[in-house]
Amino acid sequence: MITKIIHEDKIQKAHKYIEKGESFVIVTHVSPDGDAIGSALGLFHFLNAYGKENVSVIVPNDYPNFLKWMPGTKDVTIYEKYPEFSEQLISDADVIFCLDFNDPKRIEKLADPVLKSEARKVLIDHHLHPVEFCNVTMSYPNISSTSEMVFRFICRMGLFDLIDKNAAECIYTGMMTDTGAFTYNSNHPEIYTIIGELIKLGIDKDLIYRRINQVYSEGRLRLMGYVLYEKMKVHHDMQAAMIALSVEELNRFNYQTGDTEGFVNLPLSIEGVSFSVFIREDSDYIKISLRSVGDFPCNEFAAKYFNGGGHKNASGGEFYGTLEDAIKRFEQGLTEFNPNNTEDFIKHK
Ligand code: 5GP
Ligand code: MN
Structure with a gap:
């Protein structure tokens, strides 16, 4: 029943x-x-x-x-x-x-x-x-x-x-x-x-x-390799990680809609990383995806810094400006909205 x-x-x-x-x-x-x-x-x-x-x-x-x-x-x-x-x-x-x-x-x-x-x-x-x-x-x-x-x-x-x-x-x-x-x-x-x-x-x-x-293109897998090797920035002290990709980088790998699906989850497999953000430049705006494990409310982070929302552990938002400024906004957010201050994050450490 x-x-x-x-x-x-x-x-x-x-x-x-x-x-x-x-x-x-x-x-x-x-x-x-x-x-x-x-x-x-x-x-x-x-x-x-x-x-x-x-x-x-x-x-x-x-x-x-x-x-x-x-x-x-x-x-x-x-x-x-x-x-x-x-x-x-x-x-x-x-x-x-x-x-x-x-x-x-x-x-x-x-x-x-x-x-x-x-x-x-x-x-x-x-x-x-x-x-x-x-x-x-x-x-x-x-x-x-x-x-x-x-x-x-x-x-x-x-x-x-x-x-x-x-x-x-x-x-x-x-x-x-x-x-x-x-x-x-x-x-x-x-x-x-x-x-x-x-x-x-x-x-x-x-x-x-x-x-x-299991239906992805070769380009997606190579893009994933590039992201993990060169683009993923881990903030160990903040239990956080960020990946940002420009249109130029995406085009280099023949980007098709959906090719970056799941990339935001990849850093969460690193021990001690409980908050992950993926920033993707689109033609007219910047798309942000956020994920967390435990109690860190990434939807509140999305709402405060990226005009977005969603669920506690999976949220999204947008940014209008350059990719560099979106990254700066994330980094600024991280210092203010420090995951270490979330009770559950302290438990995870
Ligand atoms: P994704 O990262 O897969 O695009 O989005 C994850 C979740 O965040 C979605 O289920 C959706 O609820 C929420 N989300 C994504 N983008 C936005 C946005 O721009 N605004 C709001 N309010 N929620 C979003
Ligand atoms: Mn749903």
Whole structure:
């Protein structure tokens, strides 16, 4: 048995929207990750199985190739490529599901059309402090992935039988990627009850792991080597590490979207390093990824220095300026927001 975490009234309200609605749009956050695409496509397959023919998944921008094997990926509309078509779908929708984000800012240019649309809106998410912009807000930060929430939502409507193998593969992918293949935020026993059910539906979890983690280009592996050998800066006295890459460096290794996925985690395998930051120059801004182990709240660091947020152990942010200035900002932050002062970090030493 799986405990009831999502409030009953929210389930019922959203269930009614599904019953009555004809056209559905599912949106998720910018730079979609495995959980964003997994939860969106999981819900997409469920709605199809329910008999809804008019269901669209819209993402603000493109997502990495290693997610493009997922069933339903061909039905995903990328707003950046088809803005007018996307806006039409959004304004015509009866119901919009907002998955894996807590603030309209996280869907960037999609925010305007979504907020303007008269559709009923349902948020399903696990990030802290959701902004109230939906008719139903299912926000449960203790659940480790939005995909798991989608599974719970479907089951609570009594519709487990409508989860097919395609939906199960998508849901599993999101659960796996948001927990680093069940290496963090993954101690809740019910995660494994759910995985058991997904396996019974026919998923090959080992194959999904390989499809996500073992499909990289030669360029990515060489870039990783370069990063580890030359670019990783370890601040042993602060239990911290930083990697920064410029556009020029990325181009040297034929960078494709997704090639730096997971780089931010690499320094955490060094004994005594509990806080890691990856800074990547993009064409018009600098993207920051932050990870920690233990109690150091890297989302607070992201909020204070990089206008971002996220989870305690996995967060992100942005910086507008030069790469050098972004690095300086990180270093300044490190002296002010010293991980050594976090109680748990002292324990880790
Ligand atoms: P990643 O480093 O994988 O891009 O992001 C890790 C987590 O940080 C994501 O799950 C997301 O919740 C959060 N995150 C990433 N970028 C931003 C950002 O710019 N703003 C906020 N508020 N959260 C972010
Ligand atoms: Mn997520």
